[in-house]
Each structure stands twice: as structure tokens, then as C-alpha cells.
Amino acid sequence: xxKNKKLKILVRVxxxxxxxxxxxxxxxxxxxxxxxxxILILMNLKNSLGKEKFMDNLYNVKYFSSKKQLFAKIEKFKxxxxxxxILNTKIDYMKKLRENGAWMVNFEDVGDGRRFSDxxxxxxxxxxxxxxxxxYGGEFACVRDEFRIGKKNRLRKEIKKICxxxxxxxxxxxxQRIMEIIQKNELLKDVEINLILGFxxxxxxxxxRLINLMRRNGYKINIIEKTDFISRYIVDCDFIISSNGRTIxxxxxxxxxxxxxxxxxxxxxxxxxKYTKTGYQINxxxxxxxxxxxxxxxxxxxxxxxKKFFDKLKKIDVKNGIEKVFLLIKLAYxxxxxxxxx
Numbered sequence: 001x002x003k004n005k006k007l008k009i010l011v012r013v014x015x016x017x018x019x020x021x022x023x024x025x026x027x028x029x030x031x032x033x034x035x036x037x038x039i040l041i042l043m044n045l046k047n048s049l050g051k052e053k054f055m056d057n058l059y060n061v062k063y064f065s066s067k068k069q070l071f072a073k074i075e076k077f078k079x080x081x082x083x084x085x086i087l088n089t090k091i092d093y094m095k096k097l098r099e100n101g102a103w104m105v106n107f108e109d110v111g112d113g114r115r116f117s118d119x120x121x122x123x124x125x126x127x128x129x130x131x132x133x134x135x136y137g138g139e140f141a142c143v144r145d146e147f148r149i150g151k152k153n154r155l156r157k158e159i160k161k162i163c164x165x166x167x168x169x170x171x172x173x174x175x176q177r178i179m180e181i182i183q184k185n186e187l188l189k190d191v192e193i194n195l196i197l198g199f200x201x202x203x204x205x206x207x208x209r210l211i212n213l214m215r216r217n218g219y220k221i222n223i224i225e226k227t228d229f230i231s232r233y234i235v236d237c238d239f240i241i242s243s244n245g246r247t248i249x250x251x252x253x254x255x256x257x258x259x260x261x262x263x264x265x266x267x268x269x270x271x272x273x274k275y276t277k278t279g280y281q282i283n284x285x286x287x288x289x290x291x292x293x294x295x296x297x298x299x300x301x302x303x304x305x306x307k308k309f310f311d312k313l314k315k316i317d318v319k320n321g322i323e324k325v326f327l328l329i330k331l332a333y334x335x336x337x338x339x340x341x342x
Contacts, residue, residue, distance in 0.1 A: 006036065006037055006038060007034070007037040007038070007080040007081055008037070008038045008040075008077060008078060008079045008080045008081075009031075009034055009037050009038065009039045009040070009079060009080065009081045009082075009083065010039075010040050010042060010074060010077055010079035010081070010082045010083070010102070011027055011031065011039065011040065011041045011042065011082075011083045011085070012042050012070075012082065012083065012084045012085070012086055013027045013041065013042075013043060013083070013084075013085045013086065014043060014044050014047035014048075014085075014086050014087075015043070015047060015048065015049040015050030015051070015168075016046070016047035016048075016049045016169075017049065017169050017171045017200065018171060018264075019047065019087065020167045020168050020169045020171075020200075020243075020245060021049065021050045021053075021167070021168030021169060021198065021199060021200065022167065022168070022245045022246040022247070023085040023086070023087075023107070023108070024049075024050035024053050024054070024168075025050075025053070025144065025168075025246070026085055026107060026108075026142055026246055027041075027054075027083065027085050027107075028053060028054065028057055028144075029142040029143070029144050029145075029322055030083065030107075030142050030322070030325065030326075031057075031059070032145070032322075033322065033326040039059055039060065040060050040062065040077050040079070041054050041059050041060065041061040041062070042062055042063075042064060042070065042073060042074070043061060043062075043063055043064075044063070044064060044065070044070075045063040045064065045065045046065070048063055049168075049169070049199075049200055050168070050199065050200075053199075053228075071096060071100075074097070074100055074102075075100060078100070079100070079102045080102060080103065081102060081103050081104070081105065081329075081333065082097060082102045082103070082104045082105070083104075083105050083106075083107070084104065084105070084106040084107065084109065084117070085106075085107040085108065086109075087108060087109065087111070087266070088109055088110055088111025088112075088113070088114075089106060089109050089111045089112075089113030089114055089117075090111060090112065090113045091112050091113050091115075091116070092113075093113055094113035094114075094115075094116035094117065095113075095116060097116075098116055103118050103333060103336055104116075104117045104118050104119070105117065105118065105119040105120075105121065105329055106119070106120045106121070107120075107121050107122075108121075108122060108123075108124055108125075109122065110122065110125060110269075114131070114134070115131060117133070118133060118332060118336065119133050119135075119328060119329060119332050120133060120134040120135065121135050121140050121325055121328070122134060122135065122136045122140075123135075123136070123137060123138055123139070123140040123141035123142070123246075123249065123272075123321065124138075124141070124245070124246065124248075124249075124270045124271075124272060125269060125270065125271060126271045126272075126275050133332075135328065138249055138252065138272050138276065138316060138318055138321070139316075139317060139318070139320075139321055139324060140321050140324055140325055140328075141246065141249035141318055141321040142321055142322045142325055143249050143250050143253045143318055143319055143321055143322060144231075144250060146229055146230075146231045146232075147231050147250040147253045147254060147319070148253065148319045148322075149231075150231045150232075150235045150253075150254050151235070151254065151255065152235055152236075152254050152255035152256060152310075155238075155303075155306060155307060155310045156238055157303045158303075159188070159191050159238045159239075159301050160191065160192065160238060161191065161192040161193075161194065161236060161237045161238060162188065162191055162192075162193055162194070162237050162238055162239055162240065162241065163193075163194040163195075163196065163233055163234050163237040163240045163241070163242075163256075164178060164179075164193065164194070164195050164196065164240075164241045164242075165196040165198075165230065165234070165240065165241075165242050165243070165247060166178075166198070166242070166243045166261070166263070167198055167242075167243040167245055167247060167263075168198035168199045168200050168201075169198055169199075169200035169201065170197075170198060170200075170201055170203075170243070170263075171200075172263060172284075173203040173206070173207070174243070174261065174263055174284055175195065175197065175201070175203070175207060176203060176206060176207045176210060177284075178241060178261075178293070179195070179207070179210055179211065179214065180210065181290050181293055181294065182214075182297075183210070183213075183214050183217075183219075185294050187294065187297055187298075188219075188297070189217075189218055189219060191220070191238075192220045192222065193219065193220065193221045193222065194222050194224060194233045194234075194237065195211070195221055195222065195223050195224065196224045196225075196227070196230055196233060197223065197224065197225045197226070198226070199226050201225075201226075204225075208223075211223065230250075231250070231254065234250075234251060234254060234256060235254045235256070237256060238256075238257075238306065239256060239257040239258065239259065239279070239300050239301075239306060240256045240257070240258055240259070241259045241261065241297075242258060242259070242260060242261065243260075243261055243262075243263050243267065244260040244261055244262040244263070244267040244268075244270045244273070244281060245267060245270065248260055248270070248272055248273060249272065249318050249321070252272070252276075252278060252313055252316060252318050253318040253319045255310060255313045255314060256313070257278065257279050257300055257305075257306045257309035257310060257313070258273050258278060258279030258280075258309070259279055259280050259282065259293070259296050259297065259300060260272075260273040260274075260279060260280070260281045260282070261282055261284050261293075262281065262282065262283045262284060262285075263284050263285075264285075265285075268283055268285075276312060276313075276316060277309075277312060278309045278312050278313050278316070279300070279309050280296040280299070280300065282296060
């Protein structure tokens with residue numbers, strides 16, 4: 001709530017096989033700071049994966065299947081604030097929103113339309129060139145509460161447990177690809193592996209054939225499915241292999257060294273791990289991916305290397321990103337209100 005005024009907040013967010021569920025979880029985290037306001041979630045009918053997550057949190061969710069329907073619903077709701085978490089925005093879309101007079105906050109947006117937003121939050125990117133109202137870097141990541149509570153207190157000298165998590169969807173089944181590389185190169189055979197399968201994972205039958213074979217050959221593999229509380233499976237791990245999306249910040253908040261896998265072209269631009277030097281960042285689409293992953297696993301298995309990443313992570317404040325983002329929105333909106341009254 002901003003200055004005890006009940007606001008009408010509209011959230012444009014999508015979730016789907018190609019874009020994953022990171023935007024859904026991000027908005028749920030942000031909206032936890034605005035619960036006492038009137039909130040409407042608007043999702044494209046074709047990209048409404050994760051809608052149940054909003055409903056579980058008692059948010060009002062509606063759908064549209066055309067631009068005409070979208071703007072009709074926005075006009076009917078008459079929002080004070082619009083949150084856009086839909087990747088890059090276009091100029092015509094943002095200009096059309098401007099006609100409704102709403103104040104706008106865009107997340108993970110490096111599109112041309114972002115110049116028409118009142119506030120842009122881009123934690124997953126780093127840049128030297130930015131507009132005055134843009135905020136870049138991991139300090140503005142909105143980490144879920146379960147990760148803000150947890151903390152890695154110690155670093156084992158020997159690798160005992162690792163975690164592999166490729167997001168809520170893993171549309172290209174990179175989970176199986178990684179496990180095949182581990183099996184082929186006889187890696188991590190004496191290590192407990194937590195394999196987290198997300199909410200939208202569709203390849204379990206195929207994957208389980210491989211997992212059962214690996215188990216018969218001595219691998220210790222735990223399958224964790226469709227859980228919203230993944231921090232407990234991560235915090236005690238010696239390092240994490242993860243897709244290079246927003247989950248990276250949650251892993252970093254716990255202090256775990258990271259092997260970040262960019263699974264699409266956009267994720268190659270996500271620079272947190274590379275910029276902070278808290279692990280290895282690898283492009284899964286490169287020809288030499290297997291060799292690079294094997295080298296990264298071998299290197300991060302060395303205690304001295306993990307200790308270096310662990311020490312860097314202790315100096316990075318990721319847990320308080322949601323508080324910083326809420327304060328940015330609060331202060332900027334209040335400034336706008338004062339300017340209107342004066």
C-alpha cells in the first residue's frame with residue numbers, strides 16, 4: 001500500500017513452454033508487497049501456464065486472446081499502476097497503455113517500448129548505457145521468501161550433494177541432456193544428485209528410462225517434482241547446475257556456487273554469474289557445450305574453486321532486492337502523485 005491509498009494494480013504477465021514460469025513467480029513475489037490493493041492479473045490465453053499459482057494466492061486472473069480484448073479489459077479496469085512482466089515491450093503497445101493514463105513499471109525489459117515506462121527493473125542484465133528510470137543488476141532481483149530465510153552456513157571440502165534444476169518448463173529437455181553427459185563421462189557417481197523437475201516438465205517418461213539405468217549403475221539420484229519449496233533441496237548442495245534465468249538469484253541468495261546454463265538466445269545475455277564471477281556460465285547451444293560442461297563440473301568440484309565462488313557470494317546482497325524494488329516503486333509513484341497535485 002502506498003500512503004494508505006488503495007490502488008488498482010493491473011499485472012500483464014505471461015507463462016509458457018517457451019518463456020517458462022519465472023515471470024509468474026517474480027510477479028507473485030512483487031505483489032506480496034501490494035496485497036491490500038485491488039489487483040487484476042491479465043494473461044494471454046496462449047501463454048497462461050502458471051495461472052494456478054496466482055489463483056492459489058487468491059489473485060483475480062483474466063485472459064485475452066487479441067489486442068482488442070486486452071485493451072478493452074485494461075480500459076474497463078482503469079488501473080492506477082500497470083506491471084509489465086512480458087519480456088521486451090514494443091513502442092506501439094506502450095504508447096497505447098499511455099493513453100489509459102496508468103503509471104507503469106516494466107520488468108526484464110530491454111525492448112524499445114521500455115522508454116515509455118515510468119520505471120524499469122532489469123536485475124538479470126548489466127549495462128553501462130541506460131535511461132534515467134532504469135535499474136540494472138542482481139541487487140534488484142525479487143527473491144522468493146523461502147530463499148530469503150535460508151542460508152548456507154558452511155562449505156564442505158568434499159562434494160557430497162549437488163542439484164540440477166532447469167526451470168519450471170525445460171522445453172528442450174536439457175535435463176536429460178545433462179544427465180546423459182554425466183553418465184557418458186562417468187561424472188559425480190559418488191555424489192547424491194537432486195534432480196528438480198518443474199511444474200511444466202513434459203519429458204518424465206523418457207527421462208526416467210535414463211535415470212533408472214543410471215541408478216542400476218550406482219548413481220544416487222533423487223527426483224523432486226512440481227514443488228514450490230525448492231530451497232530445502234538446494235541449500236545443502238555443494239553446487240547447483242541451473243538454467244540461467246531468475247532462479248540464479250535464488251541460488252545465489254543461499255550462497256551456492258553455480259553452473260549457469262543459457263538455454264536460449266535471451267539467456268545468453270543474462271550476465272549475473274559471469275559478471276559477479278560466482279560460477280561458470282555456459283551456452284548450451286554452442287557446439288562445444290559437452291566439453292565445456294564437463295570441464296566446469298571438474299573445476300567446481302575442487303574445494304579451492306568453490307571456496308572462491310562461495311566467498312564472492314557472501315559479499316553480494318540478493319536477499320533484500322524485493323525491499324529495494326518496493327521502495328523504488330513506492331517513492332517514484334508518490335513523487336508522481338505530488339507532481340500531479342502541485
